[in-house]
Amino acid sequence: MIRQVLIISLVLIPFVSLFLAIPAIEFENREAIFHSIGLIVLLSAINVWLATAFAWWLLWTESKWRYILEWLVFLPLFIPMLATLFGLYLILAEAGLIGTYIGVSLGLLVVTLPYSIRLAYNGMAVIGRPLLEQARLLPMRRRFVYVLFPLFSRTMRTIALFTTVILLSQFALIQLIGAGLIPTVTTELYQSYAGNNLSLALSNTWMLIFFPVLIYFLLSGWSRWMVRMLKGRLQ
Amino acid sequence: MLRSSVALTILVSLLPLAALVFLGVESIGTDWRVLLSDETWRDSLFTTFYVVSVSTVLSLILGTWFARTVVKKGWHLTSTILKIPMFVPHIAAAYLFWLLFSGSGGIGWIEANERNYATVILTYIWKETPFVFLMMLGTYEQLNRSYVETAKTLQLSPLDQFKHGELPFLIKPLLDSTWILVAFISFAYEVPALLGVTYPKLLGVLAYERLSTGLYLEATEPYAVALVWTCLVGIGVFTTYFFTASVRRRIERGVRR
Amino acid sequence: MSLNVKAIRKQFGTRQILNSVDFEVQPHDIHAIVGVSGSGKSTILRIIAGLETTDGGDVLWNNKSLLNIPAHKRRVTMLSQSALLFPHLTVGENVTLATRSRSRKQAEEWLQVVRLGDRYDAEIHELSGGEQQRVSLARALAAEPELLLLDEPFTNLDPKLKVDLQRFIRDLVKELKLTAILVTHDREEAMLMADRVTLLESGEVTRTGTVEQLYDTAPGFGDFVMLEGELRPLAEVEVSETAGEPVQLMKKIYRFGQCFGEYHFEDGRSVMLSTEESFQIGMMYRIKRKEG
Numbered sequence: 172m173i174r175q176v177l178i179i180s181l182v183l184i185p186f187v188s189l190f191l192a193i194p195a196i197e198f199e200n201r202e203a204i205f206h207s208i209g210l211i212v213l214l215s216a217i218n219v220w221l222a223t224a225f226a227w228w229l230l231w232t233e234s235k236w237r238y239i240l241e242w243l244v245f246l247p248l249f250i251p252m253l254a255t256l257f258g259l260y261l262i263l264a265e266a267g268l269i270g271t272y273i274g275v276s277l278g279l280l281v282v283t284l285p286y287s288i289r290l291a292y293n294g295m296a297v298i299g300r301p302l303l304e305q306a307r308l309l310p311m312r313r314r315f316v317y318v319l320f321p322l323f324s325r326t327m328r329t330i331a332l333f334t335t336v337i338l339l340s341q342f343a344l345i346q347l348i349g350a351g352l353i354p355t356v357t358t359e360l361y362q363s364y365a366g367n368n369l370s371l372a373l374s375n376t377w378m379l380i381f382f383p384v385l386i387y388f389l390l391s392g393w394s395r396w397m398v399r400m401l402k403g404r405l406q
Numbered sequence: 407m408l409r410s411s412v413a414l415t416i417l418v419s420l421l422p423l424a425a426l427v428f429l430g431v432e433s434i435g436t437d438w439r440v441l442l443s444d445e446t447w448r449d450s451l452f453t454t455f456y457v458v459s460v461s462t463v464l465s466l467i468l469g470t471w472f473a474r475t476v477v478k479k480g481w482h483l484t485s486t487i488l489k490i491p492m493f494v495p496h497i498a499a500a501y502l503f504w505l506l507f508s509g510s511g512g513i514g515w516i517e518a519n520e521r522n523y524a525t526v527i528l529t530y531i532w533k534e535t536p537f538v539f540l541m542m543l544g545t546y547e548q549l550n551r552s553y554v555e556t557a558k559t560l561q562l563s564p565l566d567q568f569k570h571g572e573l574p575f576l577i578k579p580l581l582d583s584t585w586i587l588v589a590f591i592s593f594a595y596e597v598p599a600l601l602g603v604t605y606p607k608l609l610g611v612l613a614y615e616r617l618s619t620g621l622y623l624e625a626t627e628p629y630a631v632a633l634v635w636t637c638l639v640g641i642g643v644f645t646t647y648f649f650t651a652s653v654r655r656r657i658e659r660g661v662r663r
Numbered sequence: 664m665s666l667n668v669k670a671i672r673k674q675f676g677t678r679q680i681l682n683s684v685d686f687e688v689q690p691h692d693i694h695a696i697v698g699v700s701g702s703g704k705s706t707i708l709r710i711i712a713g714l715e716t717t718d719g720g721d722v723l724w725n726n727k728s729l730l731n732i733p734a735h736k737r738r739v740t741m742l743s744q745s746a747l748l749f750p751h752l753t754v755g756e757n758v759t760l761a762t763r764s765r766s767r768k769q770a771e772e773w774l775q776v777v778r779l780g781d782r783y784d785a786e787i788h789e790l791s792g793g794e795q796q797r798v799s800l801a802r803a804l805a806a807e808p809e810l811l812l813l814d815e816p817f818t819n820l821d822p823k824l825k826v827d828l829q830r831f832i833r834d835l836v837k838e839l840k841l842t843a844i845l846v847t848h849d850r851e852e853a854m855l856m857a858d859r860v861t862l863l864e865s866g867e868v869t870r871t872g873t874v875e876q877l878y879d880t881a882p883g884f885g886d887f888v889m890l891e892g893e894l895r896p897l898a899e900v901e902v903s904e905t906a907g908e909p910v911q912l913m914k915k916i917y918r919f920g921q922c923f924g925e926y927h928f929e930d931g932r933s934v935m936l937s938t939e940e941s942f943q944i945g946m947m948y949r950i951k952r953k954e955g
Contacts, residue, residue, distance in 0.1 A: 178487075182487050182488060185503055188502040188506045191505055224408055224412060225411065225415040228412045243419050243423075244419045246422070247422040249586065249640070250422050250589060250636055251589045251593030252589065253632060254593055254632040254633070254636040255425050257628065258424070258429045259421065261425070261429070265428075281418060336494070339497075342596045342599075343594075347617075360501070361497075373505075376502065387493070550747075552745065555714050556743070556749075558714065558733075559714070559741040559803075559806075560735075560803070561806045562760070567735065656786060659750070660750030
């Protein structure tokens with residue numbers, strides 16, 4: 172019991188900082204918030220879609236390329252973050268995408284996708300091949316709506332959550348590839364931190380923590396509602 | 407539909423490799439002798455080694471130990487709470503630690519300890535332990551306890567029970583976690599830039615600043631450093647996976663779930 | 664070197680698994696605990712091995728309680744359904760690990776004993792199920808146990824291999840003068856291997872005694888027949904017209920498209936055996952061991 176309390180307190184102690192000062196309630200940086208929300212929604216959707224599709228393919232394929240491709244998609248996890256970013260910067264500069272929304276989205280997709288694929292693949296492994304094999308017998312639409320969605324909704328939520336957290340952690344990437352033209356909550360935090368404005372910085376920190384929590388509850392509620400609705404339709 | 411999604415995923419996954427090729431091309435003009443003898447880079451390298459190894463090793467040990475204990479004792483609440491830091495963005499975590507340890511309102515450690523990178527290391531441990539915990543949790547939940555029980559009845563010491571009944575099955579997830587953490591921590595900007603000192607900077611911070619400020623004429627240097635560091639990590643990844651390949655294959659073939 | 668299990672109780676959640684179980688294992692005996700799955704028999708072994716705690720009662724080895732001794736100091740080893748060889752080690756290394764002095768030579772000797780002397784360097788997956796179980800036995804013996812626990816170690820083997828290994832282990836335990844407890848749901852197995860048997864039903868001992876006592880008194884215990892002073896599984900005997908112990912055919916019944924006859928021995932014992940349809944009720948026949 173004592174050990175549990177100790178571990179829990181150690182995990183929770185840093186949150187004390189949130190209450191060390193009163194956060195400023197300002198909405199000056201609306202553009203940054205809109206950008207952040209837009210990127211979160213866009214990238215979560217793309218990540219869920221690509222990662223689930225790829226993991227599904229990986230589970231069933233008998234291709235001789237399977238092993239190599241498996242390595243290929245997980246390999247980016249082992250490449251140091253900034254090295255990928257520097258190289259991407261050069262590629263995107265060549266393509267004229269620096270300072271654009273597309274460039275930033277692409278950069279963020281590159282750094283989030285390997286994690287998402289891994290999560291999706293693990294999620295499917297936990298459900299297990301026998302159960303998924305049954306799902307394969309159904310036609311595509313019904314397979315997805317009635318079986319895969321309810322089974323994967325937790326994994327999908329985790330993917331969206333991870334994507335959100337990684338995205339909100341990126342300052343260097345957004346600053347370099349966005350060329351300072353795409354402000355997000357994260358880039359704002361850096362400026363507020365440099366500006367020594369404690370309450371502004373704190374309000375940004377609150378926001379950074381609030382976004383993932385919001386995403387978590389929204390998606391949980393949504394998937395619960397969807398599953399209930401689908402069950403209703405089957406009765 | 408599935409085919410095009412898979413193709414798209416492969417294309418996106420090829421980008422980091424293409425990025426490395428571009429890095430290679432861009433670093434062609436680098437004067438390697440100057441780079442290697444530059445003390446600023448060298449100090450950065452050693453500091454980076456130190457920060458990375460301490461954070462990674464401690465995160466691995468703590469994460470594994472937590473996963474093991476949580477599964478063994480069935481601590482559900484602790485398990486849920488341990489996952490929380492994972493969903494706090496890195497820079498938010500860094501800022502929380504800065505506030506906690508800074509002079510104004512916090513404990514006031516930051517001035518005294520800053521050259522030790524203690525806050526950076528603590529932030530990383532706080533953030534990465536839950537990641538390792540999650541990776542190992544799945545492993546421990548699927549672990550066949552009968553191996554440890556067999557080790558016990560074979561009269562092996564507690565250390566040998568762990569060495570033969572648990573560790574072999576942890577090799578793969580530990581290896582994966584180690585290199586994911588190293589790649590993530592070793593060459594990053596956000597956390598050490600917020601919390602670190604002006605000298606010696608961590609490799610990622612130094613490289614990013616030299617690249618973005620544009621004050622340096624040797625613009626190829628950061629690219630070269632990024633490439634060298636990637637190669638070092640790559641060699642580490644390759645050797646560790648290569649040398650454990652036979653034992654991992656053996657375990658996969660002989661294990662009873 | 665006797666083992667006394669005294670009033671052991673164990674509960675999982677609200678389910679009472681063991682309800683005051685008592686029995687005694689004599690030195691150098693093979694003692695079988697027979698029960699259907701869920702009767703709590705494996706839990707008894709796990710408690711004796713130190714892998715499970717009790718809610719009450721005691722386990723005494725030479726009149727000393729084992730309960731406060733950790734599993735790895737009890738000198739009790741166990742053989743399970745699955746061989747559970749450590750997959751990162753070779754066959755021989757598995758055995759060497761268990762020897763007290765970590766001696767390769769001793770391990771090789773134990774592998775000789777289980778007739779796998781030439782497989783020291785083999786990988787686990789190269790061995791068949793029966794061979795793996797034999798390595799597991801060598802490993803369990805290499806730890807020099809005072810008590811050997813056998814937790815249905817033959818379940819996953821094919822029938823021919825099973826009988827071979829049952830005899831092999833029985834002979835070995837006797838030769839090494841070990842004490843062993845065998846847990847099984849298979850009465851035939853218990854009859855073949857054990858000296859004494861304890862019957863367990865929903866966590867309670869219903870009967871305990873020597874194999875012969877149980878054969879005589881426990882109705883329906885094992886499909887065996889006493890022939891030439893030895894217990895034989897029914898599968899190993901047949902009705903003949905020429906040789907064997909004399910019996911009288913009392914009744915003929917048809918089951919599963921086959922004809923069975925009820926035969927009575929002269930001393931009143933009876934046995935049910937597969938019978939040719941041409942046999943006549945009331946006539947004398949003979950029962951003998953199957954050839955080959």
